[in-house]
Amino acid sequence: xxxxxxxxxxxxxxxxxxxxxxxxxxxxxxxxxxxxxxxxxxxxxxxxxxxxxxxxxxxxxxxxxxxxxxxxxxxxxxxxxxxxxxxxxxxxxxxxxxxxxxxxxxxxxxxxxxxxxxxxxxxxxxxxxxxxxxxxxxxxxxxxxxxxxxxxxxxxxxxxxxxxxxxxxxxxxxxxxxxxxxxxxxxxxxxxxxxxxxxxxxxxxxxxxxxxxxxxxxxxxxxxxxxxxxxxxxxxxxxxxxxxxxxxxxxxxxxxxxxxxxxxxxxxxxxxxxxxxxxxxxxxxxxxxxxxxxxxxxxxxxxxxxxxxxxxxxxxxxxxxxxxxxxxxxxxxxxxxxxxxxxxxxxxxxxxxxxxxxxxxxxxxxxxxxxxxxxxxxxxxxxxxxxxxxxxxxxxxxxxxxxxxxxxxxxxx
Numbered sequence: 587x588x589x590x591x592x593x594x595x596x597x598x599x600x601x602x603x604x605x606x607x608x609x610x611x612x613x614x615x616x617x618x619x620x621x622x623x624x625x626x627x628x629x630x631x632x633x634x635x636x637x638x639x640x641x642x643x644x645x646x647x648x649x650x651x652x653x654x655x656x657x658x659x660x661x662x663x664x665x666x667x668x669x670x671x672x673x674x675x676x677x678x679x680x681x682x683x684x685x686x687x688x689x690x691x692x693x694x695x696x697x698x699x700x701x702x703x704x705x706x707x708x709x710x711x712x713x714x715x716x717x718x719x720x721x722x723x724x725x726x727x728x729x730x731x732x733x734x735x736x737x738x739x740x741x742x743x744x745x746x747x748x749x750x751x752x753x754x755x756x757x758x759x760x761x762x763x764x765x766x767x768x769x770x771x772x773x774x775x776x777x778x779x780x781x782x783x784x785x786x787x788x789x790x791x792x793x794x795x796x797x798x799x800x801x802x803x804x805x806x807x808x809x810x811x812x813x814x815x816x817x818x819x820x821x822x823x824x825x826x827x828x829x830x831x832x833x834x835x836x837x838x839x840x841x842x843x844x845x846x847x848x849x850x851x852x853x854x855x856x857x858x859x860x861x862x863x864x865x866x867x868x869x870x871x872x873x874x875x876x877x878x879x880x881x882x883x884x885x886x887x888x889x890x891x892x893x894x895x896x897x898x899x900x901x902x903x904x905x906x907x908x909x910x911x912x913x914x915x916x917x918x919x920x921x922x923x924x925x926x927x928x929x930x931x932x933x934x935x936x937x938x939x940x941x942x943x944x945x946x947x948x949x950x951x952x953x954x955x956x957x958x959x960x961x962x963x964x965x966x967x968x969x970x971x972x973x974x975x976x977x978x979x980x981x982x983x984x985x986x987x988x989x990x991x992x993x994x995x996x997x998x999x
Contacts, residue, residue, distance in 0.1 A: 601617060829964045847946065859925060954989050
């Protein structure tokens with residue numbers, strides 16, 4: 587297969603993954619990105635000394651992304667967020683001790699005694715359930731069957747939102763949701779020093795070291811087997827193509843209709859503070875409201891100026907929901923009273939797409955060869971049977987590249 591020519595459309599995590607995997611096998615690869623900067627939603631924005639990811643990001647320490655990036659020598663650093671001490675659940679407009687352990691669960695004022703017992707039991711079931719054994723049913727159905735009490739059900743739903751960033755628990759596949767929660771419970775996540783742009787820079791450097799030709803500002807007009815064409819009429823021929831772009835863009839450039847999935851969405855508020863107010867929480871998770879609060883700069887360097895703090899707040903949105911700035915500011919009021927006097931930077935993202943499709947019960951995400959076009963694969967967080975979030979993007983990029991490699995080998999044979 588070595589020496590073949592491949593074109594990858596899209597410079598996000600899945601696109602860079604596919605490009606590096608193909609180039610590492612000795613092929614010539616051209617990666618085309620429509621914007622002037624690579625990274626997609628893994629980019630980091632800078633303002634007045636604060637480095638803000640596009641919404642809260644967590645790098646799963648037990649995920650496929652870390653395994654693959656470590657194998658490629660992609661460098662990163664950071665710390666796991668500590669969820670003890672100043673970590674809380676938010677319920678009934680109050681802060682309650684976060685149940686980081688069985689003892690903390692017993693001490694938490696968020697649950698009745700019966701609720702504490704049922705919560706402990708269902709959390710134990712979560713760790714012991716084999717994800718494959720519950721695929722095909724919704725996570726909501728699993729919760730209602732196993733939670734025991736409404737209090738325990740709310741806790742599990744909150745953990746689903748936290749680990750998957752998705753609020754449509756009634757649509758999410760139980761196997762995928764439990765696998766994701768087990769991933770989170772196994773080794774937690776890292777908040778990355780300098781933000782996620784450090785990963786993007788590492789991927790870009792790795793790609794260039796392997797000879798990948800990166801074309802920024804290259805917007806694709808049409809794609810078909812063997813050729814892609816830009817909006818300005820440039821044509822690139824290829825032995826294989828990876829479309830690492832959203833499903834709607836794939837439809838536009840190929841003319842192939844795709845079944846619309848359920849995206850994970852969030853309203854996000856980023857706050858850059860001169861200093862963190864006394865008594866502020868380090869982390870908070872909504873129990874009766876789908877909200878999240880975390881001071882990322884406590885665990886990752888380079889996100890805020892010396893003495894300052896970067897706080898990321900989100901409301902997980904289901905398919906019918908919206909989020910307002912007022913809602914998220916009220917979360918900040920509860921989690922860290924006095925924050926308004928410290929604000930230097932504030933950014934509100936009212937409707938951010940976290941992933942373009944969650945794994946749904948009874949209907950998996952499309953696979954890399956869903957277009958049924960010879961030598962044309964798709965990749966992204968909406969593609970493939972494996973993993974979620976950034977791990978899903980990376981897994982699909984690897985799957986697409988390897989599928990093209992296998993096809994080329996068969997043709998050569």
